[in-house]
Amino acid sequence: MPADHLIEADTALARLLALARPTATEDVAIAEAGGRRLAADVTARLTQPPADLSAMDGYALRFEDLPGPLRIVGESAAGHPWHGVLQPGEAVRIFTGAHVPAGADTVAVQEDAERVADSVAFPREGPPGPGAHIRRRGIDFAEDAPLARRGDRIGPARLGLLAAAGLPTLPVHRRPHVMLLSTGDELVAPGTLPGPGQIVGSNGLMLAALLRAAGADVTDLGLVPDSRAALADAIRASAGADILVTIGGASVGDHDLVKPVLEALGARIDFWKIAIRPGKPLMAGTLGDMPVMGLPGNPVSAYVCARIFLLPLLRHMAGDPSPEEQPRMARLETGVAENGLRRDYMRAIVTQRDDGLTVRPAGAQDSSLLSVLARANALLIRPARAEAAPAGTSVPVMLLETPD
Numbered sequence: 001m002p003a004d005h006l007i008e009a010d011t012a013l014a015r016l017l018a019l020a021r022p023t024a025t026e027d028v029a030i031a032e033a034g035g036r037r038l039a040a041d042v043t044a045r046l047t048q049p050p051a052d053l054s055a056m057d058g059y060a061l062r063f064e065d066l067p068g069p070l071r072i073v074g075e076s077a078a079g080h081p082w083h084g085v086l087q088p089g090e091a092v093r094i095f096t097g098a099h100v101p102a103g104a105d106t107v108a109v110q111e112d113a114e115r116v117a118d119s120v121a122f123p124r125e126g127p128p129g130p131g132a133h134i135r136r137r138g139i140d141f142a143e144d145a146p147l148a149r150r151g152d153r154i155g156p157a158r159l160g161l162l163a164a165a166g167l168p169t170l171p172v173h174r175r176p177h178v179m180l181l182s183t184g185d186e187l188v189a190p191g192t193l194p195g196p197g198q199i200v201g202s203n204g205l206m207l208a209a210l211l212r213a214a215g216a217d218v219t220d221l222g223l224v225p226d227s228r229a230a231l232a233d234a235i236r237a238s239a240g241a242d243i244l245v246t247i248g249g250a251s252v253g254d255h256d257l258v259k260p261v262l263e264a265l266g267a268r269i270d271f272w273k274i275a276i277r278p279g280k281p282l283m284a285g286t287l288g289d290m291p292v293m294g295l296p297g298n299p300v301s302a303y304v305c306a307r308i309f310l311l312p313l314l315r316h317m318a319g320d321p322s323p324e325e326q327p328r329m330a331r332l333e334t335g336v337a338e339n340g341l342r343r344d345y346m347r348a349i350v351t352q353r354d355d356g357l358t359v360r361p362a363g364a365q366d367s368s369l370l371s372v373l374a375r376a377n378a379l380l381i382r383p384a385r386a387e388a389a390p391a392g393t394s395v396p397v398m399l400l401e402t403p404d
Contacts, residue, residue, distance in 0.1 A: 006273045006280075008384075009308065009343050013324060015270055016284050016309055019291045022319045023174040023242060034159050035215050036172035037319030038152050045166035048140040052100040056133040059113060059120055060104035061091040063130040068121035076101055091120055100134055107133035141165065151321040173319035178211050179238035180204050181221040183231060183249040183258060184297060189223060202370070203247045203302050207295075210306055214314050231261045235287070242317060244290055245310065246283075248297025258294050259283060267292055275342045275384065278367035279305040300367045304345050304379065307398065327381055327396035330357035332389055339386040347372050348380035350403040359397050377401040 007015075025039035054060065054076070061070055070091040074082040078097035086092060086103030094100070094107060108127050113120050127133060141147060147165055148158060154170065162170060187201030188194050201223050208218045219241070224234045226249065238244040249258040259269060262285070269285040276282075278301035283294030293310055295302040307325075315323035330350055347362040347369075362376040363369070379398040389395060 006275050007271055009274060009276050012271055012274050012282070012284070013309055013312060016291070016293075016313055017316050017323065019270060019284065019286055020243070020313060020317050023176055023317050025171055026174050027169045027171055030159070030163055030167055030170055033154050033162075033170040033172055034156065036154050036170075036175070038148055038150050038154065039171040039173050039319060040150050041146060042148050042162065042167060042170065043165075044141050044143055044145045044147055046164075047138045047143045048164055049135055049137060051137050053135045054094045054096055054098050054100055054107045054133060055135050056107055056109045057095050058107050058109040058133065059091040060086065060094045060100050060107050062086065062088065062104060063106040063127065063132075065089055065091075066106075066108070066122055066126050069119045070121070072115075072118045072120055074101070105130045105134075109133065151319055153320070173317070175215055175217045176242040176314050176317040177217045177219070177240075178243045178245055178314070179219050179221060179241040180208060180211075180245050180247065181224050181234045181238070182247040182297075183224045183226060185226045187223045187248075203295075203297070203299055206299065206303060207245070207247065207306055207310075210303070211310070211314065214311050215318055216314050226257055228257055228261055228264075231257055232265060235261065235265055238287075238290070241290060243310075243313065244287065244292045246292070246294045247302055249294075262287060262292060262294075274305075276305075276308070277340075277342045277344045279308075279345075280342065282309065284309075298367050299370050300347070300373050303373060307379070307400065308345065325398060327398050328357060329394050330359035330378075330380075330397045332391050332393045332395055333358045333360040335388065335390040335393075336361065336380070336382065336395075338388045339382040339384065341384055343384050344382040345398070346380040346382060347376035348378045348397065349376060350378040350397055350399060352403045357397070357403065359395065377403055 070089055073090045075093040076082040076098040077095045081099035082092050082101045086101050092101050106127050108122055112122050112124055112126050182201050182204045186198050188198050190200055190205050204220045208220050211218050221234050224230050246258045249256045267285050267287040272283050273280055274282045279296055281296050282305050285292050295305050312323040346365055348359050349362050350357050350359045359380055363372040377400050381396040
């Protein structure tokens with residue numbers, strides 16, 4: 001199959017992922033591990049809780065001694081346990097999170113207690129049975145218990161679990177290092193007022209933010225003119241990165257130099273054109289061992305292609321065993337027309353209703369309209385050759401943000 005053959009999106013993604021391997025592993029301090037992927041299974045160093053603890057404020061006692069009265073012989077608070085051994089007819093004032101003293105088998109809540117000086121009784125309904133209101137040692141996890149597996153994402157809750165288990169460091173995949181370069185004589189840096197024939201080169205800024213939010217380390221090589229020598233120098237500067245992403249210059253015009261310059265430097269181009277809209281001129285290959293992606297220069301096309309192809313590649317390299325994003329289903333609020341020969345990713349607005357998600361196009365679908373992309377929180381996916389779909393039809397969507 002020739003490299004510039006128009007291929008389907010699913011095939012392109014599979015071939016792209018095959019170009020890369022997960023990054024090397026490293027041990028990082030647990031405080032720095034949030035959002036990363038585990039590179040190995042991990043087990044607990046501690047038992048949680050480390051002892052029987054009270055789940056309520058009240059009195060630790062022996063259930064068989066109820067309803068009392070009982071003699072109060074001490075107090076146990078979190079971090080300040082009572083070290084004696086409870087004897088028949090005795091109770092210890094106890095607070096939530098405190099160690100249950102030896103000899104006690106129950107905690108009676110303070111609302112049921114009637115205390116006079118150092119004596120307490122429970123004339124009303126007390127605890128339902130032995131063991132009431134006690135969190136037993138190891139009820140959460142025990143030392144050496146498996147807590148997380150290789151490939152698991154370390155979200156906030158899992159981070160808290162692993163911290164509680166006494167793990168000072170975690171084995172994770174190194175963050176992928178992405179080099180970005182934008183090419184085009186017409187581009188000026190963001191914040192610069194363009195002159196005649198110029199436009200602001202916003203793609204690098206937009207994509208760097210997207211990739212950093214996805215967990216990558218990003219170096220933006222800036223704006224590179226349409227010059228073979230300048231492009232070659234910029235591409236050589238990417239040596240040592242995990243991924244090189246070029247933006248613009250990957251089509252077939254006289255000034256589209258990225259593909260020939262890459263090939264002159266020894267790159268192998270795996271594919272060049274994708275059967276999607278927007279984003280047909282998407283290029284992928286390798287330069288040595290480094291995957292290379294050539295995104296379209298059109299800002300909307302660049303963003304959509306980055307969401308569909310580049311983010312799964314990043315997740316794959318960061319150790320995600322299932323890097324492809326799975327679409328959600330939503331009901332059309334308005335009908336959409338039949339589709340052509342390429343899969344269409346329409347910019348859309350998804351809304352959370354009581355009975356599920358609904359979706360409508362965000363506006364005109366011209367691939368140059370950043371204002372429509374900025375309003376959208378989803379991509380409405382229309383398969384190639386799809387028939388017209390009336391309102392109420394269930395369609396696949398890719399969420400860009402959490403719907404309101």
